[in-house]
Amino acid sequence: MNAPDVIRELRAIVGDANLSTAEEDLLAYGFDGTWYESRPLAVVLPASTAEISSIHRLATRERLAITPRAMGSGLSGGAVPLGGSIVLGVMRMNRIVEIDQVNSVAVVEPGVVNADLQRAVEARGLFYPPDPSSLKQSAIGGNVAENAGGARCLKYGVTGDYVMALEVVLPSGGALRTGGKMLKNVTGYNLRALFTGAEGTLGTITQITLRLLPKPRFTKTATAAFGSIDDAAATVTAIMSSGLLPTSIELMDQLTMRCVEENAPSGLPVDSEAMLLFAVDGNHEAILDGELEAIATIAREHGATSTRVAADERESAALWNARRSISPALARKRPHKLGEDISVPRSAIVAMVRAVQEIAGRHRLLIPLFGHAGDGNLHPNILCDRRDPEEMGRVRQAAREIFEAAVALGGTLSGEHGIGLLKKQFMELDLGPEALAVMRRIKDAIDPLGIMNPGKIFPEPGGPDAFSL
Numbered sequence: 001m002n003a004p005d006v007i008r009e010l011r012a013i014v015g016d017a018n019l020s021t022a023e024e025d026l027l028a029y030g031f032d033g034t035w036y037e038s039r040p041l042a043v044v045l046p047a048s049t050a051e052i053s054s055i056h057r058l059a060t061r062e063r064l065a066i067t068p069r070a071m072g073s074g075l076s077g078g079a080v081p082l083g084g085s086i087v088l089g090v091m092r093m094n095r096i097v098e099i100d101q102v103n104s105v106a107v108v109e110p111g112v113v114n115a116d117l118q119r120a121v122e123a124r125g126l127f128y129p130p131d132p133s134s135l136k137q138s139a140i141g142g143n144v145a146e147n148a149g150g151a152r153c154l155k156y157g158v159t160g161d162y163v164m165a166l167e168v169v170l171p172s173g174g175a176l177r178t179g180g181k182m183l184k185n186v187t188g189y190n191l192r193a194l195f196t197g198a199e200g201t202l203g204t205i206t207q208i209t210l211r212l213l214p215k216p217r218f219t220k221t222a223t224a225a226f227g228s229i230d231d232a233a234a235t236v237t238a239i240m241s242s243g244l245l246p247t248s249i250e251l252m253d254q255l256t257m258r259c260v261e262e263n264a265p266s267g268l269p270v271d272s273e274a275m276l277l278f279a280v281d282g283n284h285e286a287i288l289d290g291e292l293e294a295i296a297t298i299a300r301e302h303g304a305t306s307t308r309v310a311a312d313e314r315e316s317a318a319l320w321n322a323r324r325s326i327s328p329a330l331a332r333k334r335p336h337k338l339g340e341d342i343s344v345p346r347s348a349i350v351a352m353v354r355a356v357q358e359i360a361g362r363h364r365l366l367i368p369l370f371g372h373a374g375d376g377n378l379h380p381n382i383l384c385d386r387r388d389p390e391e392m393g394r395v396r397q398a399a400r401e402i403f404e405a406a407v408a409l410g411g412t413l414s415g416e417h418g419i420g421l422l423k424k425q426f427m428e429l430d431l432g433p434e435a436l437a438v439m440r441r442i443k444d445a446i447d448p449l450g451i452m453n454p455g456k457i458f459p460e461p462g463g464p465d466a467f468s469l
């Protein structure tokens, strides 16, 4: 079938208004939060599992590639359509199907925005902990496909820890359901875990059942400023080995704070070399006050020059808004940025921070460092100008060295943003040949024609890397 006939058939599935080949739509659906861009063949916006099944069946018959897409905020190139893909956007499927108070679960469609779900469950005294900084710009389908994390994941775990059941349309068009509302379930292989974090390479997720918790009554925020980033990193390790379990411990280095303040002043301690932002939550205010005091004591013992508890909700919200504005603030500093997402064991945080600083200095690059330090997930962002080949040569080398340092310290390439296009050429360095080969066999078994999100996750010898698209 030629392209116009395929488009006609797709249009018949989703309706005239929900298919586009207009230049502006192909452009708008051709990129994500990275610097990659690629034009899809068409954009389809289905409204139901049945429509998605029909699209998959057509794609299988015509050997057509599909790139599932939610809000396109991904930071690894996962939603960028390669190989003449059609973009299958799920944002019309944005219903919260059910909030089941007795079983403490929410059943949602993949296009529900994370922040909307948070608000809806909190109105019922419930709590959905995973809170990517993009919570207003990302949807649950994308969160599940990337196994997204966030500041609260230190205490509560990541998206995958809340996925109880999934409905997934397989490449051939059949809909698979796995899991349910029960808390315990060890029947067979854990397919929920397989599809969570698969980055759209195994099927399209069409419904998600999420575990909810009772909402904690109080959350408190505090900060600590440091004359040395080493001291800040050592404080994180000390707190985490003290028996305390804060909700969040976020790190910002001086360059990160300065970029945030240039973007929108919020009173961060920009004269310090680093700051830590803490949250604690629970049902007893006095206990939280005690925890913050214990955290402040540890911070001071490790060189904090000042510590402060946010006086009220407003001050606390301003600090967390500043934290969430880091990514856009850094994007304004130089024409481009390469955002990394390495994750190391807590015991290696100090060594990883030092390695990033050493790499930045040696390659004469600005690499602001921030991240979810409590769980060892750091985001060194290499600021650069892609139009400068000499600088990009140094960026490429620095990126490789950051990955190598993370792996050498017992860590991994990605803590929460996924592999997508950005890191696929480094997969073997992290996983080793055997694990990678098993993953390839799983991919081939579920998607033998390779139509689901081609060009992602798996390395291609001599193929494109972060610098060649």
Ligand SMILES: Cc1cc2nc3c(=O)[nH]c(=O)nc-3n(C[C@H](O)[C@H](O)[C@H](O)COP(=O)(O)OP(=O)(O)OC[C@H]3O[C@@H](n4cnc5c(N)ncnc54)[C@H](O)[C@@H]3O)c2cc1C
Binding pocket: 032, 033, 067, 068, 069, 070, 071, 072, 073, 074, 075, 077, 078, 079, 090, 110, 131, 132, 133, 134, 137, 138, 139, 140, 141, 142, 143, 144, 145, 146, 147, 148, 149, 150, 151, 199, 200, 201, 203, 204, 205, 206, 324, 327, 328, 416, 417, 420, 453
């Ligand atoms: C400012 C900013 C801050 C961020 N902060 C965080 C953070 O704190 N933590 C974090 O984890 N991430 C963060 N991210 C990255 C990003 O927001 C997350 O990866 C998020 O989960 C992506 O959701 P999305 O809806 O935008 O998905 P998209 O970007 O649209 O898609 C992401 C991947 O999921 C696949 N996909 C989407 N929908 C489906 C579906 N229904 N079925 C199968 N596959 C699907 C796509 O093919 C793609 O591979 C941040 C991004 C930005 C821009």
